[in-house]
Each structure stands twice: as structure tokens, then as C-alpha cells.
Amino acid sequence: MxxxxxxxxxxxxxxxxxxxxxxGNYLRWFEMGRTELFRAIGVAYRTIEKGGIGLxxxxxxxxxxxxxxxxxxxxxxxxxDTTLRAGMKFDYRLLYEDEKTVAAVGYTKHAFLxxxxxxxxxxxxxxxxxxxxxx
Amino acid sequence: MxxxxxxxxxxxxxxxxxxxxxxGNYLRWFEMGRTELFRAIGVAYRTIEKGGIGLxxxxxxxxxxxxxxxxxxxxxxxxxDTTLRAGMKFDYRLLYEDEKTVAAVGYTKHAFLxxxxxxxxxxxxxxxxxxxxxx
Amino acid sequence: MxxxxxxxxxxxxxxxxxxxxxxGNYLRWFEMGRTELFRAIGVAYRTIEKGGIGLxxxxxxxxxxxxxxxxxxxxxxxxxDTTLRAGMKFDYRLLYEDEKTVAAVGYTKHAFLxxxxxxxxxxxxxxxxxxxxxx
Amino acid sequence: MxxxxxxxxxxxxxxxxxxxxxxGNYLRWFEMGRTELFRAIGVAYRTIEKGGIGLxxxxxxxxxxxxxxxxxxxxxxxxxDTTLRAGMKFDYRLLYEDEKTVAAVGYTKHAFLxxxxxxxxxxxxxxxxxxxxxx
Numbered sequence: 001m002x003x004x005x006x007x008x009x010x011x012x013x014x015x016x017x018x019x020x021x022x023x024g025n026y027l028r029w030f031e032m033g034r035t036e037l038f039r040a041i042g043v044a045y046r047t048i049e050k051g052g053i054g055l056x057x058x059x060x061x062x063x064x065x066x067x068x069x070x071x072x073x074x075x076x077x078x079x080x081d082t083t084l085r086a087g088m089k090f091d092y093r094l095l096y097e098d099e100k101t102v103a104a105v106g107y108t109k110h111a112f113l114x115x116x117x118x119x120x121x122x123x124x125x126x127x128x129x130x131x132x133x134x135x
Numbered sequence: 136m137x138x139x140x141x142x143x144x145x146x147x148x149x150x151x152x153x154x155x156x157x158x159g160n161y162l163r164w165f166e167m168g169r170t171e172l173f174r175a176i177g178v179a180y181r182t183i184e185k186g187g188i189g190l191x192x193x194x195x196x197x198x199x200x201x202x203x204x205x206x207x208x209x210x211x212x213x214x215x216d217t218t219l220r221a222g223m224k225f226d227y228r229l230l231y232e233d234e235k236t237v238a239a240v241g242y243t244k245h246a247f248l249x250x251x252x253x254x255x256x257x258x259x260x261x262x263x264x265x266x267x268x269x270x
Numbered sequence: 271m272x273x274x275x276x277x278x279x280x281x282x283x284x285x286x287x288x289x290x291x292x293x294g295n296y297l298r299w300f301e302m303g304r305t306e307l308f309r310a311i312g313v314a315y316r317t318i319e320k321g322g323i324g325l326x327x328x329x330x331x332x333x334x335x336x337x338x339x340x341x342x343x344x345x346x347x348x349x350x351d352t353t354l355r356a357g358m359k360f361d362y363r364l365l366y367e368d369e370k371t372v373a374a375v376g377y378t379k380h381a382f383l384x385x386x387x388x389x390x391x392x393x394x395x396x397x398x399x400x401x402x403x404x405x
Numbered sequence: 406m407x408x409x410x411x412x413x414x415x416x417x418x419x420x421x422x423x424x425x426x427x428x429g430n431y432l433r434w435f436e437m438g439r440t441e442l443f444r445a446i447g448v449a450y451r452t453i454e455k456g457g458i459g460l461x462x463x464x465x466x467x468x469x470x471x472x473x474x475x476x477x478x479x480x481x482x483x484x485x486d487t488t489l490r491a492g493m494k495f496d497y498r499l500l501y502e503d504e505k506t507v508a509a510v511g512y513t514k515h516a517f518l519x520x521x522x523x524x525x526x527x528x529x530x531x532x533x534x535x536x537x538x539x540x
Contacts, residue, residue, distance in 0.1 A: 011440070013294055013433045015287035017340045022283050023192045023243075024166075027159035028418045035416070035476075046476045057158045061196045070287045071440075071451045108158075146305070148298045148429055150422035152475045157418050163283045170281070170341075181341045205422045206305075206316045293462045293513075294436075297429035327428045331466045378428075 002080040002133050004037035007097075010072045020067035026094065026104055027060060033078035034090045034108070041133050043126060051123055055088065055110040062106035066096070073097040082130050084122045087111040137215040137268055139172035142232075145207045155202035161229065161239055162195060168213035169225045169243070176268045178261060186258055190223065190245040197241035201231070208232040217265050219257045222246040272350040272403050274307035277367075280342045290337035296364065296374055297330060303348035304360045304378070311403050313396060321393055325358065325380040332376035336366070343367040352400050354392045357381040407485040407538050409442035412502075415477045425472035431499065431509055432465060438483035439495045439513070446538045448531060456528055460493065460515040467511035471501070478502040487535050489527045492516040 008029060016022040038045045048055065068074055075095040080088065088110045094103040114120045143164060151157040173180045183190065203209055210230040215223065223245045229238040249255045278299060286292040308315045318325065338344055345365040350358065358380045364373040384390045413434060421427040443450045453460065473479055480500040485493065493515045499508040519525045 009440075011433060011436055012286045012288070013292050013436055016282045017285035017287070017289045018189060018191060018282070019287045020191070023195060024159045024162035024283055027162065028416060031159075031416055031418055035414075044476065054153060056153060056155070056202070057199060059196075059198045060158060061194075063194045064192060067191070071449065144305075146298060146301055147421045147423070148301055148427050151417045152420035152422070152424045153417070154422045159418055163281060166281055166283055170279075179341065206314065288459060288461060290461070293465060294429045294432035297432065301429075324423060326423060326425070326472070327469060329466075329468045330428060331464075333464045334462060337461070 002037065002041065002082055002130065004033070004040045004078050006033065006036045006076050008032060008074055008076060010068050010070055010074065012070055014068075015070050020069055023062070023064065026062055026064075026106070029074065029076050029094060030060070030062075030078075030090070030092050030106065030108055033076040033092055034080075036076075037078045037080060037090070041129055043129055048123065048126065052115050053120065053123055054113045054115070056113060057108050058087065058111050059109040060106065062092075062104055064104045065102045068094070068103050074103060075099055080130070082133070084127055084130060086119055086121070088122075137172065137176065137217055137265065139168070139175045139213050141168065141171045141211050143167060143209055143211060145203050145205055145209065147205055149203075150205050155204055158197070158199065161197055161199075161241070164209065164211050164229060165195070165197075165213075165225070165227050165241065165243055168211040168227055169215075171211075172213045172215060172225070176264055178264055183258065183261065187250050188255065188258055189248045189250075191248060192243050193222065193246050194244040195241065197239055199239045200237045203229070203238050209238060210234055215265070217268075219262055219265060221254055221256070223257075272307065272311065272352055272400065274303070274310045274348050276303065276306045276346050278302060278344055278346060280338050280340055280344065282340055284338075285340050290339055293332070293334065296332055296334075296376070299344065299346050299364060300330070300332075300348075300360070300362050300376060300378055303346040303362055304350075306346075307348045307350060307360070311399055313399055318393065318396065322385050323390065323393055324383045324385070326383060327378050328357065328381050329379040330376065332362075332374055334374045335372045338364070338373050344373060345369055350400070352403070354397055354400060356389055356391070358392075407442065407446065407487055407535065409438070409445045409483050411438065411441045411481050411483075413437060413479055413481060415473050415475055415479065417475055419473075420475050425474055428467070428469065431467055431469075431511070434479065434481050434499060435465070435467075435483075435495070435497050435511060435513055438481040438497055439485075441481075442483045442485060442495070446534055448534055453528065453531065457520050458525065458528055459518045459520075461518060462513050463492065463516050464514040465511065467497075467509055469509050470507045473499070473508050479508060480504055485535070487538075489532055489535060491524055491526070493527075
């Protein structure tokens, strides 16, 4: 499995009146994780799109273990199942700065769609890059 | 099962550069749905909090079927499993304005926590209201 | 001056760890106000866009007088200066549910841009509708 | 004038259906800028709050010059007027990655409030740190 790690800090704008990060904002961190994973393997997500392919989210799951608070640094671990089929699946672990305490775990599923919204096979160059990385 | 229906319009601020509602914003609509369901049965969520009980989200799932676009009206259907135990589970269906086409389905799970973050039983008055409503 | 009034409820997702609505979210309410004003005069903003014209925000100002809290109902008053020139200016007042206490006041300025990003004159039908409404 | 520079990348979640960053999200970048400026001078904003002082935004202004798009890197320049009085004023310039093209400029004003919401003088240690930094 391909994986990548990046960090981010919790803004006031991410929190809510309970004093913790609002649950919808975890999905931004998931996005940040998969974007940086793509970049780390040399394929900017923007490049995929320029080839006429979109990767909208078809499914998301998140389990919240420990709250994130204002100004916390979180560690975003993103893993990619490299057996690409019709789509992609990313797994996420959000950790506290200690890199041990789990804040949340989850996944997203994505379909490859062409510019008419039809499901298509993953582009050949992407399959190649990913198989090389994971080989 | 208790259920409630409300509507909402998609703002520019809800959309992203793909031209559709950003996936993180669906969780705001889930929140709107469960808040209005609470209100419909006469228990503002704010009131529960004033009793020293919080209901943070412990788990969320969403499956995206059809995209929501700018200025669309969406119908939020929220259902509550009335067999309250340690927590609550809400089910959501987001529909197009035609009330037939499914935009997304999902659920959230919540734990009852006291002000020290300990899991507690649901408050008696809430159990009573919910059992009366669903009886 | 053309004006319109609509209401909205503060979600958890609008608040921050200070227990009040996050300042960036007021700009969503401004958007809601001007969208509903457009709709009230019979011109959906979406229709303007379909004519190949965009109205991006070129300037925003907001002064915060009294905080908005979770579950508050806010009243959004939007006014439109009907002397359209190269662009439009909207004025906003966000009020508490009592319709007296001012939460915030502000404005946005917008330019009419064609699909190549060039500043253009307001469309004739829009000028007509607005002059009829304000006449 | 004290100043600081940091960078950030535009997420999908920051953009809207016009294909550019939504105007409300610039206020998150302003927040990031002033938070990092505080940190750079050795005073985490969280520390100020722990002393019972809040710094809510009382006024915001932003002028949008050039759009920010998905995946763009933006440079956030934040300046602090060091003549603290009842409150603070931060100035912001958001630049393209070339560090020349201006995306937006703006400011925020903040009042020092105690935990009862009363305007108070800035804490002595903060005045000291800021005067040393700017001396």
C-alpha cells in the first residue's frame, strides 16, 4: 500500500461551539491527505483533471475517536489501495501531534468519471505510476 | 421510527470547482436535519446541552448518488431510531426537489457525554419524549 | 433602494470554539441575502450566469456588533443600490430574532464580468427589472 | 510594523462553482496569517486566551484583485500595527506563488475582551513582547 503523511494545524474556523473541530471539517483534512499523496508520487490531482477525468467522492466514512481542539497540530496519514479498478479507495488516520493518539479514522471511495459523467477506466499513466510506486 | 423533513437551498459557498456541492458540506445538511427533527418533537438540542449533556458525532457515513448543484433545493429527510441506548443514530436521505431522485444517503452516530466527557445514559425527559412520539 | 428580508438559523457548523458564529460564515449569510433578493425580483442569479455573465465579489466589508450563537435565528436584510453602473453594491444588516438588535452590518461590491473575465455593462433585462422594481 | 509570511494551498473545499476560491474562505487565510504571526513572536494566541482574554474580530475588509484557483499556493503576508490601544489591527496581503501578483488585500480589527465580554487593555506581557519585537 502506498502511503503518505502530512501535518496541519486546527484553525478557529475549523472548530465549533463545543470547543472541538466540527465533524464536517475532517473531510477537508481527508482531501488534504489524498492531494498530498498524489503530489508525493508525482501526479498532481489537477493534472488528472486536465486529462478530462474527475474523481468525485462516491462514499465517505469517518469514526471519531478523540477530539481535535483549536491550535492542535494533526498528523494526516493517507494510504492508497494500489489495486485500482473502476475507482480508488483512500484510507485515512488522523493522529495527534504525538503520532500515537488516534483522533479519527476513515476512508473515501472515488469513481473515475469522464467529462460527461460516465464511469471510465483509470488513465494508463496513473496505473503505471501507481504500480511503479508500490512495486 | 421518528422522522422529519425539511428543505434547504445550495449556496455558492457550498459548491466547489467541480460545480457541485463539496462533500464536506453534506455533513452540515445532516446537522440541519437532526436539529430540525429535535425541534419538531419539542426538544431543542440547545436544551439538552443546557442540561449538561453533549451529543458529539462518533461516526458518520455518506454515500453520494447524484450531485447537488448551485441553487438547487434539497429535501433533507431525517429518521431517528427510537431505541435509545448509550447513544443515538440518525439516518438521512437527501433528495432533489422532485422528492424522488436521491442525492445522498447516510447516517450519524452520537454518544451522550456529560461535561467531563464521560458516556452517560440518555436523559429521562428525552427518553420519555421520544417514546411518546414513536408510541 | 430595493430591499429584501429573509431568515436563517445558526448551525453548529457556523460556530467556533469561542461559542459564537465564525466571522467567515457571515459572508455566507450575505450571499444568502443577495441571492434571495435577486429571486424576490424575479431574476435568479443562476439565470444571469446562464447568460454568460458572472458577478464575483470584488470587495467585502463587515462590522461585527453583537455575537450570533448556536441555534439563534438571524434576520438578513439586504438592500440593493439600484443605480447600476459597472457593477452592483449590496448592503446588509444582520439582526437578532427581535429584529432590533444588530448583529452585523456590511456590504459587498460586485463587477459584471463576461466569460473571458472582462468587465462588461449590466445586461439590459437586469437593468429593466431593477428600474421597474425601484421605480 | 511587525510582519510575517506563510504559505497555504487552495483545497477543493475552498473553491466554489465559479472555479475560484469562495470569498468567505479568504477570512480563514487571514486567520492563519495572524495566528502564525503571533506564533512567530513567541505568543500563541491560545496562550492569550488562557489568560482570560479573547480577541474577537470587530471588523473585516477585503478587496479581491485576482482569483485564487484550486491547488494554487498562496502567500499570506500579515502585518501588525504595533501601537496597541484598546485593540489590534492586522493588515493582510495574499499573493500568488510568484510573490508579486496580488490576489487580495484586507485588514481585521480586534478588541481585547475579558471573559465577561468587557473591553479591556491589552495584557502587559503582550505589550512588552510586541514593543521588543518592533523596537
